[in-house]
Every structure is written in structure tokens, then in C-alpha cells.
Amino acid sequence: MNIVLALVIGAAFGAVLDRIGATNPNWIIRMLSLRNLHLMKTILLAIGTGSILMFGGQMLGLVDVMHMSVKTAYVGVFIGGLMLGAGWAASGYCPGTGVCAAASGRKDGLFFIAGGLLGAAAYMVTYPTWRASGLLDKLAGGKVTLGSVPGAKYDGLMAVSGDLLGIVLGVVFVLVAFVLPERLVGDGPAPVAAE
Amino acid sequence: MVLNWKTGGVLLGFVFFLAVLLVKPIGVSTQFVILDAIVADAVNPELITQTEDGAYTSTNEYLAKSKGKYAKNASNPLNYSFVFVIAMMLGAFLSAMARGGISKEERKLPAIWYANYGDTPMKRYAVAFLGGFIVLYGARLAGGCTSGHMMSGMMQTSLSGYIFAAGAFAAAVPVAMMMYRKEA
Numbered sequence: 001m002n003i004v005l006a007l008v009i010g011a012a013f014g015a016v017l018d019r020i021g022a023t024n025p026n027w028i029i030r031m032l033s034l035r036n037l038h039l040m041k042t043i044l045l046a047i048g049t050g051s052i053l054m055f056g057g058q059m060l061g062l063v064d065v066m067h068m069s070v071k072t073a074y075v076g077v078f079i080g081g082l083m084l085g086a087g088w089a090a091s092g093y094c095p096g097t098g099v100c101a102a103a104s105g106r107k108d109g110l111f112f113i114a115g116g117l118l119g120a121a122a123y124m125v126t127y128p129t130w131r132a133s134g135l136l137d138k139l140a141g142g143k144v145t146l147g148s149v150p151g152a153k154y155d156g157l158m159a160v161s162g163d164l165l166g167i168v169l170g171v172v173f174v175l176v177a178f179v180l181p182e183r184l185v186g187d188g189p190a191p192v193a194a195e
Numbered sequence: 196m197v198l199n200w201k202t203g204g205v206l207l208g209f210v211f212f213l214a215v216l217l218v219k220p221i222g223v224s225t226q227f228v229i230l231d232a233i234v235a236d237a238v239n240p241e242l243i244t245q246t247e248d249g250a251y252t253s254t255n256e257y258l259a260k261s262k263g264k265y266a267k268n269a270s271n272p273l274n275y276s277f278v279f280v281i282a283m284m285l286g287a288f289l290s291a292m293a294r295g296g297i298s299k300e301e302r303k304l305p306a307i308w309y310a311n312y313g314d315t316p317m318k319r320y321a322v323a324f325l326g327g328f329i330v331l332y333g334a335r336l337a338g339g340c341t342s343g344h345m346m347s348g349m350m351q352t353s354l355s356g357y358i359f360a361a362g363a364f365a366a367a368v369p370v371a372m373m374m375y376r377k378e379a
Contacts, residue, residue: 045204081362
């Protein structure tokens with residue numbers, strides 16, 4: 001059953017990434033160089049939509065709170081984020097979109113995957129050094145959400161209702177998606193090249 | 196042509212919701228480690244071992260952490276998260292084919308690269324390789340990538356998702372602006 005769900009949800013995810021332009025390095029770089037924020041608006045709307053549906057569903061008792069999976073906060077999250085960001089901008093790919101791009105025929109996607117496998121292997125080997133450095137030590141409680149979500153196994157950073165806060169933040173993401181201009185840098189209409 | 200952001204955003208958000216409703220939040224980058232471990236264990240079967248009580252462990256500290264969950268998944272590749280990534284590739288391939296496929300030029304070199312660096316595919320592939328290296332090294336250091344930390348994380352209001360997104364954009368925007376001065 002789980003494998004069927006993996007096939008269905010995975011295929012849907014890959015197909016949607018393809019249709020929104022996320023697997024296309026041109027759209028990623030247009031977004032990251034702030035010349036065309038169309039993809040940014042898509043992503044913000046998606047986070048908002050997902051958040052409202054999930055927390056709304058939890059409040060109505062339709063979504064199992066135990067399905068939440070919150071990752072630990074530590075200094076390395078920020079450092080790793082910086083590294084990922086630099087590589088994301090240079091290559092135009094992140095892990096998920098890179099494998100999708102390679103699957104849809106982009107040659108540079110294959111090189112991205114090869115580099116990625118080597119990078120992941122390098123981290124496996126150097127992991128003990130990072131752990132010893134203390135940069136992987138929990139920050140602000142580690143696995144925490146911004147508010148306290150009723151019934152969740154995670155602590156809240158603030159003593160406010162976590163599911164209500166989730167819906168409010170979801171609405172904020174949606175609003176930002178609407179008010180964000182198409183272009184922040186450069187003049188003229190935002191660039192949209194052919195496929 | 197890409198989907199209008201309103202349609203695309205709602206669809207993407209719905210997929211993220213579906214994942215958490217039915218199974219668990221979406222994540223991708225761990226599977227690079229799993230594939231590495233599958234290959235490494237095939238070369239050196241001593242890497243991943245099973246103790247008498249059935250638990251998995253590894254001589255590699257990273258694979259052995261969290262009660263050997265990575266070691267276990269690498270020994271059983273037919274698990275949800277690994278199949279999910281294979282299915283993603285299949286979904287993206289079918290979707291790209293259904294809209295007529297990606298042009299020969301784009302498959303060789305993205306337009307933005309061509310506009311900035313001309314017809315230099317080898318240079319592009321080297322940058323994609325190096326980019327892949329630091330993206331996955333960074334993602335494993337952070338404990339997640341754009342899918343797991345940024346999208347799934349921020350959607351769940353997790354603190355780590357916000358920390359990750361701040362780091363990712365703080366580096367990505369200046370690098371994109373410096374490397375790609377010409378638009379396309």
C-alpha cells in the first residue's frame with residue numbers, strides 16, 4: 001500500500017514540478033536573480049495552500065497530527081542552507097528538481113546527480129567532524145514548531161495555538177504570493193524564454 | 196509554457212498536503228545518501244550489517260545514526276521514500292513528454308547559460324557537477340533540502356525550515372545575480 005502511495009504521490013509531485021517550471025534551470029535562475037518571480041509566487045502559494053489545508057484538516061480532525069515530521073534546528077541548518085543556496089543558483093537545480101530534469105532529458109541534470117551523489121558521500125565520510133564541532137547541537141529545543149500544535153509530539157516555540165498560527169501564516173504566504181511583483185530587478189517585462 | 200502561478204501553486208500545495216495527509220511530508224535529499232549506501236554496500240558488504248535482533252547498523256557513523264534508519268532503508272530499497280524519488284522522475288518524464296518534450300538545444304544547454312557563456316557545454320556540465328556536490332553536501336549538513344526543509348518545513352511552521360530558507364536565499368540570490376548577468 002505504501003509503495004502504491006509512493007508511486008502515486010511521487011509521480012504527481014514530479015509532474016507538477018515539471019509543469020510549474022521548477023525543473024527548468026532558466027526559471028530557477030530568473031527567480032533567484034529576481035528578474036522574474038513567477039516561480040516564487042507559485043512556491044509561496046503552494047506553501048500557504050499546503051499549510052492551510054493541513055492545519056485546517058487537523059483542527060477538523062481529518063488529518064492525523066502524528067503525520068507531521070519536524071526537523072531539528074541547529075547552526076548547521078543555516079550553514080548547509082548557504083551551501084545549498086550557492087549550488088542551487090550556480091546549477092539551477094536542487095535535489096528534487098535535478099533528478100526530474102535529468103529524467104526529462106536535460107544532460108546537465110545527469111552531471112548534477114553525479115556531483116550530488118559524490119557530495120552526499122563526502123558528507124557521510126565527514127559527518128563525525130561536524131558532530132564533534134557542536135554545530136549539529138540542538139538550537140531552541142531542536143524539533144520545534146513556531147506555535148504549540150495540539151496533539152503533536154513537538155514543542156512550540158511560542159505558547160500560542162500552533163494550528164491557528166499555521167493557518168494565519170498560510171494566509172500570509174498566500175497574500176505575499178499575490179502582492180509580490182513579477183520583477184524586482186531590471187527593466188521591462190519579466191523575461192520568459194521558450195522551453 | 197508553464198502553468199499560471201495560481202493554478203501551479205494550488206496544485207503543488209495540494210500535492211504537499213496529500214503527502215502529509217496520507218503518509219508523511221515530502222523530502223528528497225536523503226535518497227542520495229541511500230543510493231550511495233546501496234552502491235557502497237554492494238562493493239563492500241561489511242558496510243551495513245544486521246545484528247541478531249534484526250536491527251541494522253553500519254561501520255559508517257552517519258548511516259548508523261538514529262538507530263540505523265539509513266542503513267535499514269539502504270538494505271531495503273523498496274521503501275516509501277526511495278520509491279517516491281523514482282516515481283518523481285517517472286512523473287516528470289511523462290509530463291515533459293506529454294507537452295512535447297524538451298527541445299534539443301535546451302537538453303544540451305539551458306538558454307540562460309547560452310546567453311551568458313555561449314556554446315560551452317563542458318563548462319556548463321562542470322558547473323552542474325560542482326553545484327550538485329555542494330547542494331547535496333549542504334542539504335545533508337542541513338538535514339534536508341528545498342522540499343523537506345523549505346516547503347514541507349515552512350508549511351508545518353517548523354523553526355528549522357525558516358532557518359534553512361534564510362540561509363538558502365541569502366546565498367542563492369547574490370550568486371545568481373553575479374553568475375548570470377544577462378537575462379534569458
